Amino acid sequence: MRKIRSTDTKPEMRVRRLLHRMGFRFRLHRCDLPGKPDVVLPRYRLAILVHGCFWHQHPGCRHARLPRTRQNYWLPKLARTQERDLRNVVELNRLGWRTLTIWECSVDKLDKLEAILRRVTAAPQAASAEVI
Secondary structure (H helix, E strand, O other): OOOOOOOOOHHHHHHHHHHHHOOOOOEEOOOOOOOOOOEEEHHHOEEEEEEOOOOOOOOOOHHHOOOOOOHHHHHHHHHHHHHHHHHHHHHHHHOOOEEEEEEHHHOOOHHHHHHHHHHHHHOOOOOOOEEO
């Protein structure tokens, strides 16, 4: 577990490289925002959360399978992560930030991801908590 990274993960780095290539300037892991979002676009008041499919239990994803052993440990741990994610999104919305959740399994589809990022930043009043 010690080798599991919380920052600068491969999916997060791919999203950051794409944003930089698209010409966006952003901040990373802002401590003053709930949950320290992975990427923050202050100009658009947009917090981007890059979630790992297993750790955040992406519904319907093949990478989000529950472990067969030690379920008395894993089930509560993964449930707490999901509850914390929901609390953070609600708190960000309350503070006037929009959120975009990008799942690890969707980071490979860069053209789709780019189109969604362009749409979200083009319409600043768009709905929050959009999930890719």
